[in-house]
Amino acid sequence: MKESIPMSVKYILILFAMLVSSGCCPQNAKLMERPANLRGWKPYQLGTVNIEGAFVLTKGEHTDNGKVGIRVLDIYPAECKLFSEPVPAKAKLEFYQVSSSDTLCTATLGEGSIGLDNPNVCGTKVEWTTMYVNGINIRDSWVSFDLRK
DSSP: OOOOOOHHHHHHHHHHHHHHHHOOOHHHHOOOOOOOSOOBTOOEEETTEEEEEEEEEETTOEEEOSSEEEEEEEEEOOBOOTTSOOBOOEEEEEEEETTTOOEEEEEEEOSEEEETTSTTTTTTSSSOSEEEEEEEETTTTEEEEEEEO
16 A cells, blocks of 8 residues: 655645745845935034935935945845845945946945945045945835945
8 A cells, every 4th residue: 555645745845845945034024114305415413423415216326426426236135044144135336436437336235334445345436434224125126325424
């Protein structure tokens, strides 16, 4: 007599295997509201921090101060695997020379603060020392950030 696994058990095992291999990514579900009334290129001070500009740009959009421009090249969703640390959502940004459109540097950034003056990021190619990414929305493909000196 040949024993076989019932079809319903096979389906449950397949669904379980798919769930385990895909992991769970709560960061992709986190969708913040698009910030409104940002200051753009108007510098201001927040405590002891000098902020040179605050922006929200959608994938493909750009802004510039007449010398250096910033363009959003892509938005990457968070990556989660069952047995490893999750990789948060990221935005790939291009910094370019306005007069020639030449790329100065590109950086792929997650939420939080990053030193643009780090030689592995932009070094001395841009005038800002720090960028703070306030939020990334993967559904609507935008990133909110400010530039600091």
